[in-house]
Amino acid sequence: MPLLLRCLLALACLSVWPGPAAARMVTDAAGRRVEVPERIERVLAAGPPAAVLLYTLAPRKMIGWPRAPSPEERAFLTPDAAALPSTGRLTGRGGTANVEAVLALKPDLIVDIGSTGPTYASLADRVQAQTGIPYLLLDGSFSKVPETFRTLGAVIGVQAEGDALAAESERILTAVTAAVAAVPPERRPRVYYGRGPRGLETGLAGSINTEIIEAAGGRNVATAEGMGGLAGISPEQVLAWNPDVIVALDPAFAANLPNDPLWSGLKAVRDGRVYAAPVLPFGWVDAPPGVNRLIGLRWLAGLFFPDSFPEPLAEAVTRFYRRFYHVEPSPAQVEALLGATAPLDKRR
Incomplete structure (x- = not known):
């Protein structure tokens, strides 16, 4: 085969060979700019509030629970989610996960929800630096629930479900707010x-x-x-x-x-x-x-x-x-x- 033809074939192969996944920048609730993959399939919850959020929004993208559900809890979960293993927790009281354990789980993204103050932002930065895995910190305030559903839904590729859960959350919040406002x-x-x-x-x-x-x-x-x-x-x-x-x-x-x-x-x-x-x-x-x-x-x-x-x-x-x-x-x-x-x- 002529040298020129071999070079052209090599260039053609290079042009279609899959490279690193595309990435995008996301600003989390703590104001941190985090580069996340374009496609996210494996998400690690840093603590229990994040695990509940993730389960409600995208149970198939969960890779485990901070604490394995009890038999009584499993009765109210889908069979697939109930069978997920314990991954430990990165944040809050009694943190049990370490860098090695996190790396072994191979998540595309780590998510935490709760306080967005300096202590938790610093923890997110530290874990991200040690593991190389993007770490998002979301606002856990009750009034922010609809916004949090929309934000995480957009980031992990389930925007429609995030919008739907946000709308249902707003319906509940609005109904209760109106009832309370009528009471002196x-x-x-x-x-x-x-x-x-x-x-x-x-x-x-x-x-x-x-x-x-x-x-x-x-x-x-x-x-x-x-x-x-x-x-x-x-x-x-x-x-x-x-x-x-x-x-x-x-x-x-x-x-x-x-x-x-x-x-x-x-x-x-x-x-x-x-x-x-x-x-x-x-x-x-x-x-x-x-x-x-x-x-x-x-x-x-x-x-x-x-x-x-x-x-x-x-x-x-x-x-x-x-x-x-x-x-x-x-x-x-x-x-x-x-x-x-x-x-x-x-x-x-």
Whole structure:
């Protein structure tokens, strides 16, 4: 074969040989400019809120959970997602993932959602520098849920689904906001949110863990302690606040309050207004403080202002789980979810 012909053939081969994937620049919620691949198929969630966001938006692009789902949680997840392994967590309390583990998973992108402050932006920069994997930090504020769906949907190639979930999120937020706006501030209940087996951890003013209470029209009594995140609270403080409503993360704690001399005299306990927040497959109030709180918002607002929501809660729950969690819960499952949320006087 003549030399010229061989050179032309070589050039033709080079012109169609696949090179590195195209990339684009994305600005995340912390103002970081991150170069991401044009095509993204494998996404690693840095922590639980990001895992919930990713599962609702694009479960097929997930490569694992920060913590493997329990059997009870798996009952409310798709079989494929329920079977995904534990990948550990890069952020928050008890981080377990390391650089080697992240590299072994071969993600195209790492996503975190929550605070966008300097501490988390610095962590994102450090992990990205150590692994060479693009790391996006998204705003976890409750009011930003629709925007977050749209942003991540566009980045990972599921824009239509991101827009659809954003629209449904806006519908829920708008309905609750309108209902709350119609209630004078003095008629809004004073609420204590108790976390932990003794109910003595809560979120202060500005905490992402309790912002849903204010969004649902409640007044978080712990804001009296000032700004902050999660904090330990003494029983004496709760007694002094004497809340109208108690929302508990631990159902055993909630069920025991009428028998506990320390708590039984509180107005909320006397009036039977103690509620255990559902937690399957994810918490309705926090645990984690992610997009899972949308159904918790509807639940809490309905507890505070029942006349403002004519749709039965069971129907709202079924629709939410179908749309966001990709499962059709049975009537028995919905009844079990809502059973522990009934006021104390209806559970006796």
